[in-house]
Amino acid sequence: MIKFDGVTKVYGDKVKAVDDVSFEVPEGNIVVFLGPSGCGKTTTLRMVNRLESITEGKIFVNGTDVNSLNQIELRRNIGYVIQHNGLFPNMTIEDNVMAVPNLLSWDRKKKTDRYNHLMDLIGLNPDEYRKRYPHELSGGQQQRVGIARAMAADPPVMLMDEPFGALDPVIRSRIQNEFLQIQQEVKKTILFVSHDIDEAIKMGDGIAIFEGGKLMQYDSPSELLARPKNEFVREFVGQDRALKSLSLHTVKDLISERMLRKADGLQKHNKKTITVETNLRDALSILLNQEADQLFVQANNKLVGAMRIDDVEAYLHHHIK
Amino acid sequence: MNEIWNYIIENQASIGAYMLEHIQLVGLSVIIAIAIGLPLGIYLTTNEELAETVLQVANVIMTVPSIALFGIMIPILSIINHGIGFVPAVIALILYSQLPIIRNTYVAINNVDPHIRDAANGLGMSTMQRLLRVEIPNALPIIMAGVRQAVVMNIGIGAIAAFIGAGGLGVLINQGISRSNTTMVLTGAIAISILAIVADGLLGILQKRMTPKGFQQ
């Protein structure tokens, strides 16, 4: 659990980068910091592991005031993924990933096992990359290694500053999915900086929107989309917030509210098949783009019915707006 | 040319001995200079004001003509009975080495990508761990370039050390001049050049070796 209590950061004696921010992040949650450039996301993040000093207020990690802890100990217990991945160019991938275990003097066997496990987790072959150097990897691979490095000593808390920032949309979406899957397994408490509302909706259990160092709203994604607290948040989440919130619902949710249509055998040449886990936004874009009039829905590899655009529309009207 | 060749053949033993003295003189002074300059250069990255002063002083020392520096040291070191000979020569060479070593160390450490330094801090490295594991390895090629420069320069300046009785290949030049023996002077000059070229080449190889493999060429 992470708790911000009236946290303020002043650079020099003028620039108020963070202004009296208070909120709590429950254990095992991902909270996304969102807001325009310069609104204080990175600064807020970096005060948690004391890479920036706290001017006023307090930050608690699992009930302990971070200022009361040894700075080095604190940082070793918090995984940190920096905005520009920051891999050490002089070290191999293995040495990069094992940077913290090396500081903690783990024995060789434990380190090798952990390295193999982490590389499997992030989808890179452990042996193939072991002796390679960061510059021999693509940007996406480097970012994944940066994440593995932050997770190496299994810290309960992670700070991630735009970890998927430099990626193209396709790879980005894939890595987001992979990361969410990993999170299901590891259940860490994560502060995640982004300036992409779609990423925030997808990744966050909660979203904290900042503007000029002030916390504008802190809520669950669906709450934020449904009830923006003020004009700034409304503008920031955009006109299409109803559409955006579709990505928070799956076909399963739709089924629980309304019956699916019978799969119409006659139109089988003009169909696409999706699973019940597909989110409604993706389902809608398939319907809009793929020129399929209906989608066949599968659960556990069995066809359970079909859906059309009007089903999504009706769901949107009745259950989201 | 033939004369020089004959001179070398006839005096192999003594030339070899001078060469060895020369190497000892330069080697010892550069090792001590590294032991002083490297930590000092690293320390200066944490103290900007002092850095400016120290680099300026090192700069000034560089501009003092070597013969004058040897001259200054004679009365000072006479107090401990080492006015001439090996000791003042080594001290002078250490002083001359400081600028390239301190400056390159300072610049190289300062130029380490701030994101990398930030990552090291964020992972919980202590200052010492950050220096040893991240900053120095990444700065090493530039630091080595400074050492290389110091060595080559000192091989040249070391020739003048013979004038205060420190031995080395400068003896050939010194004696050659006083005996108007051009062959001797040339032999000394050529030997010093060869020594400098060989040292430069070897250190170049070492510098490449010490460049972390992960660096893009």
Ligand SMILES: Nc1ncnc2c1ncn2[C@@H]1O[C@H](COP(=O)(O)OP(=O)(O)OP(=O)(O)O)[C@@H](O)[C@H]1O
């Ligand atoms: N070291 C510093 N010294 C002075 N001002 C700073 C410093 N770091 C950040 N600031 C200022 O504090 C404010 C918040 O910066 P911060 O880096 O937290 O923004 P951000 O929300 O992470 O922006 P971005 O999305 O561009 O990364 C900015 O106005 C910035 O100029």
Ligand SMILES: [Mg+2]
């Ligand atoms: Mg930032």
